[in-house]
Amino acid sequence: MTTISDPHVPAVSAEPIEPQLLDRDASRSRLAVVVGVGLTLFAVLNATAAIYLYRGISDLRTVEGRLEELGTFEQRIVARLDTVNNGFQSRFEKLDSQLQGSFNEINGSIARLEQNPPPTDGAGTSSVSEPVAATGTVMEASSSTEVAAEPTIVDTPRPPKRRVAAAPPAPNPGYQRTETPDGKVYYRKIN
Template sequence: MTTISDPHVPTVSAEPIEPQLLGRDASRSRLAVVVGVGLTLFAVLNATAAIYLYRGISDLRTVEGRLEELGAFEQRIVARLDMVNNGFQSRFEKLDSQLQGNFNEINGNIARLQQNPSSARDADVSGAPEPVVTTSTVAEASPDTEVAAGPAIADTPRPPKRRVAAAPPGPNPAYQRTETPDGKVYYRKIN
């Protein structure tokens, strides 16, 4: 191989350009200090995480206890609402039976009045003075004409006026009626 050398260019030496900063013993001690500081920092972080984890678990147990109390509270509220609902339900049933009894009584009275119209008129007339009804026929009015005297119009009894009972009000559309197989009726409000 051929080497071209120029006498004016300085020669390159094989020595390191940077001098060695530390000695071998000093670098080992510094490495031990860095590792020790790292392990200490890691231990502090672990201890901090353990403390926060313990606090979180403690808070979670407290919340679970409150949720159990809330469940018991909910059961008490549901029991009271059922009691109130049953009270209202029994009142509705009592009112319903009273209304049915009243309607049956009215229907019975109407049926009796239809079967015995004369007794009803007698009951109405007994309390009031009897009106005097004068009847005249065409034959009595003019004796010269020969017209057969028929029954007077006022003599025929008038049929009693029927009062049409107002139909009971329809069901309220805001409530839904539910009947159970054992005969109980429940009303539930529709939103």
């Protein structure tokens, strides 16, 4: 077989050329770069997580501090409410004791009146007293014509004073009065 060689044309070899997949020196450097980049990313992720974790812990401490302050605030409010409650309770107890004293005094007066009835003239009057109208003057007993030594005055509420409506003022001749069917009154100036 003859070969024609041209110096400008590259030579073709009969052996198949296999590309070198892995070069030992190049593959080691590539592996080192990949591992370095991976470790760098891992370190950045860990640093970011640590920063967020530190912020979360500091926020948690702040919230715990505020919750402790809230507990003391609640205790102060409870103490003040107890003070107010005790004040009201003591006032109610004081009013209750005053009412009980008044009731006891009234009951004692009623018992004394039942034991010692008021002196009567004994002219056949019953032991039950009849209501007596108050006139604001000395009362007369219904069975006798004598005036009692101590007049009995019944406390009755005064009737409310009636206010006398003043007469409406005379209409002004410079205005005309108009009353509508629904009861409203209007005045119109006359020119």
